[in-house]
Amino acid sequence: MTKATKPIPVYTETESFTKNSFRDFYIASYQDRQDAALRRVSPHRHTYYEIIWITEGSGTHTIDFRDYAFKGPCLFLLQPSHIHQIRKDGPTKGYVLKFNESVFAAEAGAGNLLLKYGIFDNINVQPVLHLDASAVALLDDLMQKMLQEYKQPSSLSEVIIASYLKIFLLQVYKFKDLHQEVWQPAPEPRYLIYRTFKQLLEERYQQQHAVQDYADALALTPRTLNEITHQYAGKNVSQLIKERLVLEARRLLHHGQFSVKEIAAQLGFEDAAYFTRFFTKNTGVSPVAFRNKVSEPVPA
Numbered sequence: 001m002t003k004a005t006k007p008i009p010v011y012t013e014t015e016s017f018t019k020n021s022f023r024d025f026y027i028a029s030y031q032d033r034q035d036a037a038l039r040r041v042s043p044h045r046h047t048y049y050e051i052i053w054i055t056e057g058s059g060t061h062t063i064d065f066r067d068y069a070f071k072g073p074c075l076f077l078l079q080p081s082h083i084h085q086i087r088k089d090g091p092t093k094g095y096v097l098k099f100n101e102s103v104f105a106a107e108a109g110a111g112n113l114l115l116k117y118g119i120f121d122n123i124n125v126q127p128v129l130h131l132d133a134s135a136v137a138l139l140d141d142l143m144q145k146m147l148q149e150y151k152q153p154s155s156l157s158e159v160i161i162a163s164y165l166k167i168f169l170l171q172v173y174k175f176k177d178l179h180q181e182v183w184q185p186a187p188e189p190r191y192l193i194y195r196t197f198k199q200l201l202e203e204r205y206q207q208q209h210a211v212q213d214y215a216d217a218l219a220l221t222p223r224t225l226n227e228i229t230h231q232y233a234g235k236n237v238s239q240l241i242k243e244r245l246v247l248e249a250r251r252l253l254h255h256g257q258f259s260v261k262e263i264a265a266q267l268g269f270e271d272a273a274y275f276t277r278f279f280t281k282n283t284g285v286s287p288v289a290f291r292n293k294v295s296e297p298v299p300a
Helices: 113-117 133-151 157-179 189-204 211-217 222-233 237-255 260-266 272-283 287-295
Strands: 025-031 049-056 058-063 066-071 074-078 084-088 093-099 128-130
Touching: 025 133, 025 157, 049 133, 058 074, 066 074, 066 128, 093 133, 128 157, 133 157, 189 211, 189 222, 189 237, 211 222, 211 237, 222 237, 237 260, 237 272, 237 287, 260 272, 260 287, 272 287
Parallel strands: none
Antiparallel strands: 025 093, 049 074, 049 093, 058 066, 058 084, 074 128
């Protein structure tokens, strides 16, 4: 009898964003103790994006079962589909930043940032970025600014952090672009389908909520499309549709220009009651409660 394969654990925001007043964002600095045994973490994946910014130390980072040697300062960009594990040669120092796309809810137009630039794509990119002194200084400064805002929140902190994060990601994109080789192999056909699906979702999420709609548009079966999105995003099509609807709903509620009924209509829901049930089920709070919460001042 063969031994059953142990499933690779998947960590969610609920488990990882501990003691966190920001629902969609977490950041921390760390420094391993010289006299402490290094913690060994088994291979795992996340439901969120993760940035690991190692300022000092070395080791091996295994991403999707391939080993990459690293030596700080260096940067890792991990998307939800990545399975990864870090093994350290000795104590390291740096930052860990975690977020999902909803962190940009208060900033209209930024939600498509990850899709437009492919910053976290693991196709034709370096899994570990070693940067020059000027890039290190710039990224380290942005990390420290986000950490300070996170530790001392105010009523504007979510918008400020989203802005810093957007700048950080665009700077990383610029650095990656400079380090790209002149020749690159063509992207995988399944990856191109995934990108096309994401573009269709951005164009049609207000009108089309069914998986079948997107499968038909791509001349695929729902099962095949689900396999593709799970490969590159770690989520099925239905989850991605729900997340895009929730993201836009949170944006509209945050800015307070429309009633719940008007928002429901804009997002293609038949009535406000159905939209309220959908939003509550996927966020844990009602639309009205969410709006009231984001409008409350944060105590100093």
